[in-house]
Amino acid sequence: MEKKREGVIEGTSRIVSDPYYFLHLMAFFSYLPIRSSTAQYTSHRLFDRELQAFLAFLMFSAIKMVREETWEAFVADSLLYAKIFLIAVTLVMDYRVAIWFSLIFSVIYLLAQQPPFSRLGTAKKLTPMQLEDLLSDGTTTKYWLIEFYACSSSNVRSSRCFPELSITYSNNLLSFGTIDLGLFPNTAAKFGISVAGGMSQLPTYILFEKGVEVSRFPDFYVDATLSLPITKKLLCQHFELDRLLLDYINGS
Helix, strand or coil: CHHHHHHHHHHHHHHHHCHHHHHHHHHHHCHHHHHHHHCCCCHHHHHHHHHHHHHHHHHHHHHHHHHCCCHHHHHHHHHHHHHHHHHHHHHHHCHHHHHHHHHHHHHHHHHCCCCCCCCCCCCEECCHHHHHHHHHCCCCCCEEEEEEECCCCCCHHHHHHHHHHHHHHCCCCEEEEEEECCCCCHHHHHCCCCCCHHHCCCCEEEEEECCEEEEEECCCCCCCCCCCCCCHHHHHHHCCHHHHHHHHHCCC
């Protein structure tokens, strides 16, 4: 409980200090003076919509609080819901205000990227050369699960489940590593990973056995952005991590 409380405090302080979250908070607070100056003719109807939006936001946030795996993921989803409900409410007030907030959120998205998850768990941050050495070295673990990502990718939150997987499943049979393709873009082509605009396949996860690729997510034939949210359960099932853990326990 104490550890969880410290994580919440750390996450809250990060939200206040990080430009991405700070600019969003400023945008939300700017609704108050705008409302008082433009909503005088629609006050009763607007209040009803605000109340409905607030209750809906609380309901979705409560559901996410139960289902989300990390505090950062919960904040990211709550922020998305808040933007959607704010724009919906401003449509009742004045469609020009809704357009204004849409532009503000778009500018924030372009200027201040959502901060990446900083923890690595037991995963190792690798360079392409280090990865080649590890895969060709017969003295390392039999399996390596590598996450190929980029901090500039819009799917930042997906990498938050990877450290937790590494903590649970790392052993003498299986190791975890990450490579930032934003720093090493030429590595993407070597491993058949698309990083071009809307066709980006980031993050991509590849499982190597004795230096040879045996599985990846998403697969080669997927030619569009990921539609499924990347979760611990999804990666665990796709790469059969429970089976690999049992193999290690049984000494296979």
